[in-house]
Amino acid sequence: MSQTVGDYLLQRLREWGVEQVFAYPGDGINGIVASFGKADNQPRFVQARHEEMAAFAAVGYAKFSGKVGVCMATSGPGAIHLLNGLYDAKLDHVPVVAIVGQTARSAMGGSYQQEVDLQALFKDVASEYLVEVNVPEQLPNALDRAIRTAEASRCPTALIIPADLQEEAYSPPQHAFKQVPSSPPGTSWSRPVPAEADIDAAAEVLNAGEKVAILVGQGARGAAQEVREVAEITGAGVAKALLGKDVLPDDLPWVTGSIGLLGTRPSYELMRDCDTLLIVGSNFPYSQFLPDFGQARAVQIDLDGRLIGMRYPTEVNLVGDSAATLRALLPKLASKPDRAWRETIEKNVASWWETVEKEAAVEADPVNPMAIVSELSKRIPENAIVTADSGSSTNWYARNLRIRGDIRGSLSGTLATMGPAVPYAIGAKFAHPDRPVIALVGDGAMQMNGLAELITIARYHTLWSDPRLVICVFHNNDLNQVTWELRAMGGAPKFEESQTLPDVDYASFALSLGLAAVTVDKPDQLASAWDTALTAGKPAVLDVRCDPDVPPIPPHATFEQVKSATEAVLKGDPDAFHLVVQGVKTKLQEFLPGKNR
Numbered sequence: 001m002s003q004t005v006g007d008y009l010l011q012r013l014r015e016w017g018v019e020q021v022f023a024y025p026g027d028g029i030n031g032i033v034a035s036f037g038k039a040d041n042q043p044r045f046v047q048a049r050h051e052e053m054a055a056f057a058a059v060g061y062a063k064f065s066g067k068v069g070v071c072m073a074t075s076g077p078g079a080i081h082l083l084n085g086l087y088d089a090k091l092d093h094v095p096v097v098a099i100v101g102q103t104a105r106s107a108m109g110g111s112y113q114q115e116v117d118l119q120a121l122f123k124d125v126a127s128e129y130l131v132e133v134n135v136p137e138q139l140p141n142a143l144d145r146a147i148r149t150a151e152a153s154r155c156p157t158a159l160i161i162p163a164d165l166q167e168e169a170y171s172p173p174q175h176a177f178k179q180v181p182s183s184p185p186g187t188s189w190s191r192p193v194p195a196e197a198d199i200d201a202a203a204e205v206l207n208a209g210e211k212v213a214i215l216v217g218q219g220a221r222g223a224a225q226e227v228r229e230v231a232e233i234t235g236a237g238v239a240k241a242l243l244g245k246d247v248l249p250d251d252l253p254w255v256t257g258s259i260g261l262l263g264t265r266p267s268y269e270l271m272r273d274c275d276t277l278l279i280v281g282s283n284f285p286y287s288q289f290l291p292d293f294g295q296a297r298a299v300q301i302d303l304d305g306r307l308i309g310m311r312y313p314t315e316v317n318l319v320g321d322s323a324a325t326l327r328a329l330l331p332k333l334a335s336k337p338d339r340a341w342r343e344t345i346e347k348n349v350a351s352w353w354e355t356v357e358k359e360a361a362v363e364a365d366p367v368n369p370m371a372i373v374s375e376l377s378k379r380i381p382e383n384a385i386v387t388a389d390s391g392s393s394t395n396w397y398a399r400n401l402r403i404r405g406d407i408r409g410s411l412s413g414t415l416a417t418m419g420p421a422v423p424y425a426i427g428a429k430f431a432h433p434d435r436p437v438i439a440l441v442g443d444g445a446m447q448m449n450g451l452a453e454l455i456t457i458a459r460y461h462t463l464w465s466d467p468r469l470v471i472c473v474f475h476n477n478d479l480n481q482v483t484w485e486l487r488a489m490g491g492a493p494k495f496e497e498s499q500t501l502p503d504v505d506y507a508s509f510a511l512s513l514g515l516a517a518v519t520v521d522k523p524d525q526l527a528s529a530w531d532t533a534l535t536a537g538k539p540a541v542l543d544v545r546c547d548p549d550v551p552p553i554p555p556h557a558t559f560e561q562v563k564s565a566t567e568a569v570l571k572g573d574p575d576a577f578h579l580v581v582q583g584v585k586t587k588l589q590e591f592l593p594g595k596n597r
Contacts, residue, residue: 005165009139010035010043012143015185017185020045021046022048022057022072023045024074028114029078031165032099046460048456049452051071055084055086055089056420057424057427063092063428069095070096072098072099075115078101079116090156091414093154094154097158098126098157103115126155130160136169137179138173140182199325203333209296212275213270214230214237214280215259215277217243217281226326235342238255239257240259242260249403261286266349268289278300279311279314283302300312302319303320353402356399365547366547368546373400377401379527386401386437386438389418390412390418391444391480392474392480392481418445422441424439425457426460429469437470439471451506457471458539470530470541478548
């Protein structure tokens with residue numbers, strides 16, 4: 001039997017080291033699906049419950065493995081479903097290759113069933129590389145370029161393969177005009193360093209400063225040691241953009257934690273009071289959380305020159321690899337003997353963690369959501385991977401989770417879409433089957449798609465050498481982040497019809513699939529519940545009923561601002577009284593006697 005185009009596609013993916021394709025079948029990719037069967041399921045076809053979840057799983061795999069994630073869908077509706085996950089990859093700069101089917105070539109343009117203009121559909125999300133393969137000889141170069149472009153530009157790319165072509169006999173390109181064979185898989189990537197004169201200019205700025213602040217994003221992940229050394233020499237504090245939360249551990253006394261609306265007060269104070277700013281591998285967009293314009297001299301390091309100098313008037317812009325550039329910079333930095341600035345930072349950080357623990361201990365009805373993550377921080381394995389969803393639970397991931405050891409964490413940072421935490425966790429388990437994974441999910445996202453993906457977990461979990469996968473549901477029957485946004489926008493009361501969620505027994509559903517499950521409805525059950533879930537010997541759902549009225553207070557909010565906001569919601573919010581009480585009780589923890597502030 002001759003090798004088909006579908007057969008060769010899988011062969012080439014194997015040659016690139018692709019071990020799984022996150023997908024959902026359909027007749028637009030039947031030729032490729034048949035090839036999976038002939039290839040003994042190598043690479044593995046990982047069946048999600050929905051194409052969007054397949055794309056999210058590919059993003060999660062790529063984020064935590066550092067390799068290209070591959071997802072696949074049929075033509076028309078399947079291809080459309082991929083879009084949200086692919087936009088998540090585009091906005092967070094993650095390498096993902098989407099392989100999609102299309103109606104037969106002879107039927108194109110004939111308004112055939114499920115025929116969609118896929119070139120137009122994917123034109124924006126896969127703008128770096130999008131191609132329709134129409135002859136077998138085109139395939140190797142097209143696939144190789146899709147993978148190499150995804151790696152080089154850290155972006156999604158897309159390959160469209162019509163259904164009839166998938167079943168045709170494969171014939172390789174000839175070494176002739178218009179038919180150039182592709183090079184073997186594999187690429188050696190450079191680590192560019194800016195010119196020495198520019199490194200000198202950056203050193204002059206940092207050496208002249210007395211109060212240096214560093215902001216790191218995900219682009220600094222490979223430069224963690226170099227960032228530490230720069231911080232020690234300059235006496236700087238280090239704040240972390242949310243996608244860079246795992247770059248440095250939180251047990252370093254000068255790491256101020258997350259920055260921004262979901263960030264910490266020490267990060268806010270670091271930016272408020274610094275006179276010099278070094279940005280490494282971050283495109284953090286919220287300039288209101290950076291130093292005032294004109295307050296600080298600034299240097300930025302980023303591998304992508306298109307994203308540099310955008311957020312703050314940086315004086316020196318260094319386009320280069322973060323680690324290599326910092327290594328070139330380090331010998332030119334002068335140690336600062338005056339450690340008053342560093343001591344202030346460390347004092348603020350220590351005070352903040354005391355406040356976080358006190359806020360997590362505030363009584364709530366029934367469970368304080370801060371306590372869920374604070375209890376996790378006390379017992380999380382040091383090689384764990386944490387995925388977070390978008391919603392009020394993101395606040396507690398950002399502020400309360402203490403990164404230590406080799407813990408990795410991520411979320412939909414720029415698109416901030418609901419629903420990726422569970423499929424991210426699935427992708428993470430395929431990337432690292434020997435590491436524990438924990439997903440922090442609001443009940444809105446769980447109802448949106450997390451429940452369905454528990455079925456995927458139940459199907460594949462025996463493939464993972466470490467069985468620990470905990471899906472923690474923040475169960476408050478409220479689309480809580482939007483509820484708080486409504487309250488913040490001039491004190492609009494909660495609109496029950498849009499905000500209240502149906503009550504679902506998440507633990508029972510998990511048990512019905514053969515997974516472990518623990519239900520928590522009292523604060524004193526929380527610690528043991530985490531212990532049970534993390535030692536269950538199989539994936540587990542932790543269903544925690546928590547208080548929707550614990551406020552996600554911004555780090556810069558004053559007591560008077562919180563008081564004014566809570567007074568505003570008395571205009572008809574059904575939970576107004578409890579809301580005011582919880583807000584005041586929580587904020588008071590920052591102003592209790594004995595604070596070293």
